Amino acid sequence: METDEEILARLNHEEAKQYVGGVVLVAMLMTAGIFGNLHVLYVCVFRMKSSNHRVFILTLATLDFITCVVGMPFILVDLRNPFTFTLVAACKIFRFVNYFICMSSALLLIVIAVDRYTTAIKA
Structure with missing residues (x-):
């Protein structure tokens, strides 16, 4: 006879199988995002001259990098443990961080679009 923990682990494994595609996609996006945003940060910090566009790009790349390093691993853990993830405080904190950064x-x-629009009007 199976114990409750064994039944939960089996059901969790069966449910997690349905999310394999999502796990693979998020892992690929996370890997590409980490390397891509590091590249953008390097180019903007060391190769671009100081301007409004540089500040916008650095801020956007930093936000995206934080998402790739903090938010996406949480999503992976959540997808791999749909029934057994029980850390309520961590779930609330990481969800808030993900939504706030997005x-x-x-x-x-929107700020970048307005800045570009006003710059185009002045020209």
Whole structure:
């Protein structure tokens, strides 16, 4: 006879099988995001002259890098343990961080669009 823990582990494994595609996609995006954003940060810090565009790009790359280093590993753990992830505080903190950074990125893109629009009007 199976214990409750064994049943939960088996059900968790069966449920996690359905998310393999998502796990692979997030892992690939995380890897590409880490290397890509490090490259962008290197180029912007050491190769670009100081400007508004440089600050916007650095901020956006930093936010995206934080998402790749902090948020995406959490998503991977969450997808691998759909029934057995029980750290409530960690879940709330990481969800907040993910949503906050995504909203910050979206608002920054709006600021960039407005800046480019006003720059184009002046020219």
